[in-house]
Amino acid sequence: MxxxxxxxxxxxxxxxxxxxxxxxxxxxxxxxxxxxxxxxxxxxxxxxxxxxxxxxxxxxxxxxxxxxxxxNIGLEQLVATVTPRIRPMLDTVATISYELSESEYADNEVNDPWVQRLLHAVETNVAWLQPLMTANNYDSLVHLIIDFVVKRLEVIMMQKRFSQLGGLQLDRDVRALVSYFSNMTQRTVRDKFARLTQMATILNLEKVSEILDFWGENSGPMTWRLTPAEVRRVLSLRVDFKSEAIAALKL
The missing domain is CATH 1.10.287 (Helix Hairpins)
Structure with missing residues (x-):
């Protein structure tokens, strides 16, 4: 051939x-x-x-x-063309603080710090391709874009510090992303954001030991995508959580 x-x-x-x-x-x-x-x-x-x-x-x-x-080669080339136009919006997330006070959290409800700008970049650079592609191929393209976005966000978030309200802000941001991308594709996207969602859950906890209410036999229908080491690392991002309490956890 x-x-x-x-x-x-x-x-x-x-x-x-x-x-x-x-x-x-x-x-x-x-x-x-x-x-x-x-x-x-x-x-x-x-x-x-x-x-x-x-x-x-x-x-x-x-x-x-x-x-x-x-x-597959064609889709990879399309992604390689699109993602450099989206990355600058993702890189600005590194400058956003998640050590939020109540007033800062309330202000973010009115003035979204980054999600809407990112979604606008996706809309501008990806959505126009939909009428030019078959439904299956467009879905595949969208999911490759999601992979790029999620991978970059995970790296950025792991380098930040969070207050509890910052964890709540991350949860709100991830929900907005899931909602938007769900409307772009016929396939589910929630599994793509599972790790970020679980990070937000951890960063929302009242105290370190509360993670045990969601771990192991207490996880219910949730399948953890984060390893025990990653859970400890995410817990350490909270400015008010003590390292001794995190180290003492039996996960």
């Missing part, structure tokens, strides 16, 4: 072309159906014919994999 090369233009064409996308989407299903549900010996009694059919199926499978690879 010839090598498939996909530049930005070609990638965009492939991702938005419904005919090509249909071929990529259904080729694997059709091949699987023929292999597992069609009695090839009955339809093609001659051994030579069966071998030709198997050869054709193998070539179709290779072609299907080639289209998928080209599509």
């Amino acid at each position: 010839p090598t498939i090369y996909c530049d930005n233009l070609g990638a965009t064409f492939l991702s938005k072309n419904p005919v090509l996308h249909s071929k990529v989407k259904h080729a694997a299903v059709d091949i699987h159906f023929v292999r597992h549900h069609v009695n090839i010996k009955k339809v093609f009694p001659a051994p030579a014919d069966r071998e030709r059919v198997k050869s054709c199926l193998s070539e179709l499978n290779e072609m299907n994999n080639g289209f998928k690879k080209a599509l």
Whole structure:
């Protein structure tokens, strides 16, 4: 099979072309159906014919994999083009304080410190692509953008210090992001933000030992995405939590 090369233009064409996308989407299903549900010996009694059919199926499978690879390369190139336009808004989050007083927290309710600016950057640089792409490909693009945003935010938040109200602010910020991105894609996004959500939960606690109400057998339906070491690290971000109490936790 010839090598498939996909530049930005070609990638965009492939991702938005419904005919090509249909071929990529259904080729694997059709091949699987023929292999597992069609009695090839009955339809093609001659051994030579069966071998030709198997050869054709193998070539179709290779072609299907080639289209998928080209599509993935195209999406990665689109993400690489979009994310540098979003990153400056993310980098400003590093300058935002989460050691909030009551008045500062109340002011943030009126004057959002960064979330709306980030979402505007996403809207400007991503949303316009939706009518140019198939629904599945656009969903994949959005989720790759979410991966980029979440990864950067996790790094930034792990370098901050928080008051309890700062933890509440982070919870509000993450909820706003989840709400926005949920409206951009047909697939769930909550799992993408699970670690940030759990960080906000920890930073909202009244005292260090309260984490035990959410950990282990007390976690209920929650699946922790943070390791015990990461939980301790997040607890240490609270300006009013003592390191001795954190170290004494049995997680």
